[in-house]
Amino acid sequence: MKVTEESPQIAACRAAPVLLVEGLRVEYPNRELRQEVKVAVKDLTFQVRQGEVFGFLGPNGAGKTTTMNVLLGFTRATRGDAYLFGTNVREPIARQRIGYLPELTYYYKFLNAEELLRLYATIFKIPRKKVEHLVDAALKLVDLEHARKRLIKTYSKGMQQRVGLAQALVNDPDLLILDEPTSGLDPLGRMKVREIIQRLKNEGKTVFFSSHELGEVETVCDRVVILHEGELREGGSVKELVEKYNCNLEQVFLRVIGYHP
Amino acid sequence: MKNIFALSTVVLKESVRRKDFYVLFVVTAVITLMMGSVNFFHDSQIDRYLKEICLLLIWISSLVITITMAARQIPAEKESRTIYPLLAKPISRTEVLLGKFLGCWLATAITLIVFYAFFGLMAMSKEHHWPVANYFQAIWLHWTMLGVIIAMTVLGSLVFSAVSANVTISFMAVTFILLVGRHLDQVAVRLGEPAHSLLMGLFYAIPHLEFFDVRDLVIHNWPSIHWSVCVKATAYGAVYGAFFLLAACLCFRRRALN
């Protein structure tokens, strides 16, 4: 099922969406059965508009991480295309205006937070004069100013997660891609992430994130799509879906993926 | 280019903050000083054996540092998942690979400068003269060779899945080339077909790293190599380095990370 406009309309607004996924298909060779291939994502099409908080939902193995890997250039699609700000994701420059927080955050442990952020800022080609200011701002936002000179290997797990968030924000991105941003965080950390997402939304930034925390998604997201077995099964604004199914988002999710208790 | 330099500084910082270099330097210095304290027939002028041992240790140390450093770059990034936030930035995989290569190569330059400075001081204390041209040629060619080895090992890190396998194979390949690479054609002459053709093919295909091993130039105070030969050897190393790097880039460019 497609949640967005038909193809001609997609073509018309290709320049407008922040993120556009069009007929995406990803196949992997199946190592157990050599003759067959495993289809991780089947002809996926959706778009994310400027300024919205977009939830990317699905059970484990639904194809969320694979789609994100394609968006970030880690994996190549077998068919179809994806665009970030109108640029094909195969081009590194497509990632100039995005920030990405992986589910498991591991950073160069022999660097300190300041050095790590400075490295990423350099890759974003931020002028040297602005780098220090942006690094300071990002560290302040995640409450790591006091530990900026400490090697990352000495950080606690929560601190490492915060460094991850800081590196995702260091270039002041227009689109933030978050992969399970609150997994493994304590309640305070989750609250902090929610606050940051809300703040970014207020600033007119776009946030695209995957999560299993459906209550959290319901709170912060404008629109969601639900994936199951590599296919897009449902999508739309949170309000529309809740009204359509006459239940909360968690129950919508369970019904869409075919779970009947 | 800025991205390549930025990444190379990360590799440099890593090599400075790891302990491998310091351990190997201390071992080299201690063994050399111990050997230097041995009195042979009450002759304090004897020093070439000391230069030979010190240079041998420097070569072994530099190979250990270079191969282990180059072999772990990409696999360690994948294993520790640091490559994901990195590649999510506007940086191409070619830039990542070149940054890693440059970082390793610069780190080996620092290593060589420190090791050869110690060697130079030790030799000067015995010989009271310092043939600058010979030393420069020895360091330069050594560094060029390490560039080829880094490129070869980085390619290996994309071909072999385990770091340990890559380190072992790279060590064996480098040792094999340095010890018998020059004589493969002579061995081939004594063999029948198809071994003869295979070995001759290998002889022409491998990078002849032994060209860069000019330790005897420093040990025996030979006259300097003609500069044009040095330039040709550098070009030869650059061609092989570029070949391995290009192959590595092609390998890495299309490979899925997960």
Add this chain to the structure above:
Amino acid sequence: MTSIDVNAAQWKKRPLVAVLCLPLLLVCAFCLATNLSLWFQSWPGNRAESANAMTVAMGDARRLFADAFFVKADAYFHSGMYPSIYDNRQSFQTPHIAEDSGAMKGKNTGDEANFLGPPRNWIDAFGRQFYPSVHTHLSEGGANGKEEEGTVGEILPWLKLSTELDPKRVEVYTVTAYWLRRMDKINESEQELREGLKENPGNPQLLFDLGRLFSEARHNPVAARNVWQAGLRNLASLPDKDTDQNKFITEQILAALAHQAETERHPNDAIGWLERLEKVSTTPQAVQHWINVLKGQKTP
């Protein structure tokens, strides 16, 4: 007491048991060690009995290294310009340092300067530009043509290492002693020969060299003659006295004794030694000529 309490009590006792086990294990190890050491002391393969650290570390494999270091000394003598095992070694069958010292009978044939032959391919041709392809000796100026006579001492560490690794290898002592003598290190040269004799008691080659040292450096003809005569006696008692090397030494000792007698103006003694020499020499005509000269001197 609940089961949880029992478990807790057991956990508290465990560290005490572990601590008590440690001395028990140590006592067991000590008992086993005393038992095993008796067997190990009498075991023929016990390397630890040797006072030589090299023997302990390498066993009999050290002899291979001793040979390699002897060749390494010869390579140093040629400033590193030396044939590999893949090159033509006809002219390097006997190390030149040994041939020059007279310790070994030379078997070298062919062109010393051109053992590499013409370049086999462009890789070989290019590789040759990285080292001087001129046959030189350290004692004659070396590779850069400016080496002083004393530079030949650079071969000594490798020779020393070779004797350390294989103390039974006699020619290394004589080669070392010869080059030390050339460097005017007479005491060190004598010391080296005496060390060789300590490891190889009564060895004729070492006695011959010691005699040379007494004769040429110490100017003590009596001591020289005694040592040479002892060498001859030992040679005669050797089971393998007819080997080329032993015949070579016999020739050298007899010639040295003849020369000494001639110098001391004892022509009869000299002729006596030469007549013995004539029987074993590979060039009897030359010896006969020498005898004739001596007889001619005696006649007037």
